Amino acid sequence: MDAVDRAFEAVPRSGFLPRLARSRAGHDGPILIGHGQTNSQPRTVADMLRLLDVRQGQRVLDVGSGSGWTTALLAHLTGPEGSVVGVELEPDLARWGAANVEALRMPWASVREALPDVLGDPADGPWDRILVSAEAEELPRSLVDQLADRGRLVIPVAGSMTLVVRTGEVVSTSRHGRYRFVPLRRPREGH
Numbered sequence: 001m002d003a004v005d006r007a008f009e010a011v012p013r014s015g016f017l018p019r020l021a022r023s024r025a026g027h028d029g030p031i032l033i034g035h036g037q038t039n040s041q042p043r044t045v046a047d048m049l050r051l052l053d054v055r056q057g058q059r060v061l062d063v064g065s066g067s068g069w070t071t072a073l074l075a076h077l078t079g080p081e082g083s084v085v086g087v088e089l090e091p092d093l094a095r096w097g098a099a100n101v102e103a104l105r106m107p108w109a110s111v112r113e114a115l116p117d118v119l120g121d122p123a124d125g126p127w128d129r130i131l132v133s134a135e136a137e138e139l140p141r142s143l144v145d146q147l148a149d150r151g152r153l154v155i156p157v158a159g160s161m162t163l164v165v166r167t168g169e170v171v172s173t174s175r176h177g178r179y180r181f182v183p184l185r186r187p188r189e190g191h
Contacts, residue, residue: 004049007076013042016069016100033067035090037182040133044179045070048131049077051163051176052154057081058128061121061146064088064184068097068111070133075101075109086111087121089185120146127151134184139164144171156181 001009014025017039021031030038054060054077062071065086075084086101088094088111097111114121119142120130126148132155139157144164147153153164160175 002050003054003077004046004073007049007073008042008046010076011069011072011104013039013069015103016067016072016097033093035093037064037066037090037093039067039069040181045073045133047177047179048133048154048161049073051161052129052131052152054078054082054129058083059126059148060084060129060131061125061127062086062111062131062133063114063120063143064133064182065097065111066093066133068100070131071097071101071109071111072104072106074129074131075104075106078108080106080108082108084109085121085124087114088112089114089116119143122146130154132156132184133181135159135179135181136184139173140184155184 014022028043030041033039056079058078060074065071065088071084071086088097091113094113101109101111125146127146128148128151130153135156147166151166155162156179159178161177161179163174165172
């Protein structure tokens with residue numbers, strides 16, 4: 001069992017689903033959580049987390065945190081020596097996600113409402129890892145700029161799961177399969 005499997009075992013999906021959907025927690029597909037958003041397919045989340053390669057003690061940003069499930073999984077991977085911040089544009093989901101993460105008593109993890117004109121959290125960067133659970137039409141340069149040296153960003157871009165690795169000023173990208181996500185709502189670049 002690898003670190004991602006252990007995180008899934010420690011952070012059951014059911015606690016991050018609407019009450020009436022909890023019986024479907026074992027379903028390997030997306031589940032609606034309200035406001036046009038979904039709790040992502042577990043197999044997809046596992047693929048993303050393995051690409052992200054989170055290590056103990058790292059600082060991680062979770063963009064589009066929704067119900068807080070990915071934030072909690074990331075917090076399990078970083079351990080208490082790390083720090084995980086989830087940002088969510090939809091205020092109701094941000095409040096629910098924050099409550100879900102707080103209930104797990106992981107003080108090194110939090111979810112908050114995203115600023116409407118800011119993609120990610122550049123003020124608190126740079127980040128060792130950034131996970132984005134919404135599909136961008138093109139790779140957002142503003143998120144790449146928030147990566148620390150040797151940082152990794154995993155984001156669906158135009159249907160392809162994209163891994164971005166920053167080494168100094170060199171940025172490399174690779175694609176890892178086709179996936180479907182809700183669209184990334186983001187401010188215009190430069191804001």
